[in-house]
Amino acid sequence: MYASIVFRNGEIWTMNQDNDVVEAVAIKDNKIIAVGSYDEVKHYVHNETDIIDLKGKTMLPGFIDAHLHLMIYGAFQRDVDFKKQQASSIDDVLRLLTERAAQTPKGEWIRAVAFDELALQEQRNPTLAELDSVTSEHPIIITRTPGHIGFTNSMGFARAGITKDTPDPQGGIYEKDTEGNLTGKLIESVYMRFNETAKLTEHELYEAIAIAQEHFLKHGITSVHDAGTYDGDSYRVLQLASQQKKLKIRVYAMIGSLNDCYTFTTNMMQAGVVTGTGNAFFKVGPAKLFTDGSSTGPTIATREGYTSNSKYKGMLIYTEDEVYEVLGKAHAKGYQITVHAQGDQAIELYLNVVERALQEHPRENHRHRIEHAGIAPKDLQHRMKTLGVIPIINPPFPAQAGDIYQQHYGERTNDMYAAKDLLQLGTMCAASSDAPVASCNPMIGIHAAVNRQTESGKDFGVKQKVSVMDAVRMYTYNAAYASFDEQIKGSIEVGKLADIIVLTETLSQVPHKQLQNVKVQLTMIDGEILYQHASY
Known part of the structure; x- marks a missing residue:
């Protein structure tokens, strides 16, 4: 041969x-x-x-990013990007939106991403009146970093059929002012569901896939674990793109979505779609739910009050029983399961679900995962190990948002994205970017895992530093293991x-x-x- x-x-x-x-x-x-x-x-x-x-x-x-949003990443590259375009004030934000409105056909959505009020001189969000001043002929949807909060204008609310009397759904808030009027801010599940109103066309979805693939190949990403598309239509297009060879990157697609994840995951399970179905290029991944919110929002669910506000502990999206209702059944039917869990309260809730599921339906080699595993002190680390749960951490997050984390979570930052502790325990810890939340470039993630410094140059939980070899392993072999693929990829070996x-x-x-x-x-x-x- x-x-x-x-x-x-x-x-x-x-x-x-x-x-x-x-x-x-x-x-x-x-x-x-x-x-x-x-x-x-x-x-x-x-x-x-x-x-x-x-x-x-x-x-x-080849690098394997164990948690990103392929289609959403590609779509965001087409939008107004406040970070790339260096918006430093509300006036900059409004100007960039106005410029895009002038180039956009009447009635079509104006989309913008990477909004961060802390990067603006005014340190605040745009008001509904300010967004309405941009255009009365286009709905607007703005995504705040890292993608759990958004903003819209009055035309956007009208498109969605939302008024000040619309009740908040579970796990989300239509923010209102002291007089009960909408401010334009969409929090957690409200923002997620709003994307259904502002959904992309099929042509735009294919275009987003092509853009994402070009970027990923440039950065050496050969496989991704897609952590959720927008909805069923985008999940279908992702499969078709792979089948048609328009998508040459290997995809492990989680059964989850950003738009009403609970219903989407339940419906997919009822349809009989199960973890592991597919081939080496497109394979169905774990059933997924959200349990809490955004680490910079901040809306993650913590066991103790925030350092920045001792009376606030973030928000849980679902109760433990509600999570078990879906994921407990998924486990019993042979699925791999996972959740988005950032705060220690959310992590504990999920580990309770896994423990209960394993007690009722024991199963070897289940490889259940936990996405992010943000604040994970020692007791939760040991429970992950004991239960065989694979943490998928985000090394770039402390580099990108470490200063904000230290403000909100104080000493708990020593246990955030705890790579060193988890690897020393023998946990099969894998790494990811969560792109478009952070750069998709794995070398930036490796750099962050090895150096553990914030953008301002401050040390961040340095006891969690790992070697370059360990950082690379989290982006290769360990990530392959998290998708049951270590026998075919993740290392350079014969066969x-x-x-x-x-x-x-x-x-x-x-x-x-x-x-x-x-x-x-x-x-x-x-x-x-x-x-x-x-x-x-």
Whole structure:
């Protein structure tokens, strides 16, 4: 058997059980057929074998982002982006929206993302009157970072049939002023459901997928665990895009949505869609619910009051019994299950559900997950380990929002996204960006996991620092394990899929403070080179 491609003269981090670093890899079609020294691999070279000299640069298994929103990420790239466009005041916000309105056909939605009132001079949200002053011919939907709160104008409310007398749904709030009038702010489930009114067309969804794929390939992402689309229509389009080969990245698609996740997940389960159905390119993932809110909102559910407000403990979306009603049944029927849980109260609620489910229906190798696992002190870490729950943490979050976290949660930040503690316990902890909440670039996440500093340069829970090797493992092998795929990907070993990337640097020689500057030179999926830097 001869190789179609051989890579040689590299620093190849296999991420196998022993973390072996080798020199050469041989690939035949879509599989890895040899790993080791060039003397061992050269026997697979034929006169038609393409030999690529790595020139000492590092090769890794393709990055696997264990929690992001592929379609939503792509859609956001089309919107007004307040962070990228450096909005620093309410006037900037209104100007950017007005400019977009002038380019948008009458009646169509104006969408904007990455709003953060703390980045503005006024340190406040836009009022309903201010948003109405932008346009009376377009509905507006603004997404606040990190995607649990939004804002709309009067035309947006009219489109949704919302008035000041509309009752708040469970887990959400239509904010009102002291006189009972709508302010334009949509909190938690209210914002999530509002996206159903402002939904994208099928053409826009395909366009979003294409944009996201281009970005992910550039950053060496070969697989993603999609943590929820908008609704059933977008879930369908995601499957079709994969089936039609318009989407070449591998997808593990959670059974969940941003728009009324409870109903969506229940309906999907009733339809018989089950974890593991699919193939190597598109596979159904865990049944998912939300249990609490946003870490920067801040609306996460904590056991003790916030450091910034001792009387406030955030908000739970559902009760423990309500979560069990869906996920307990899912477990009994053989699903992997997971929840969005950021605060320690929400994490504890979910672990109670998992424990109860396992007591009533014992099951080996269930690999139930917990998305984010934000504030996880020692008692909850040990419960995760004991119950076999896989935490999917977000290394970029402390770098991006650490200063805000320290303000709201104080000493609890030492246990936020607790990579070091979880790995030392032997927990199969995986990493993710939650893009578009944070940058999709895994090297930024690796940098953050290794350095644990905020954007302002302050240390953040430094006892949770991990090695570069451990950080890479969270984005490769551990993430593959979280989707039951460690036998086919996540490491560079004979018989596994040829999903590999080549970096621009020799990773072992890169100073820790410069990790985020490392780029991807080549991305291969299924033996096919899908991205190659112009200089390669």
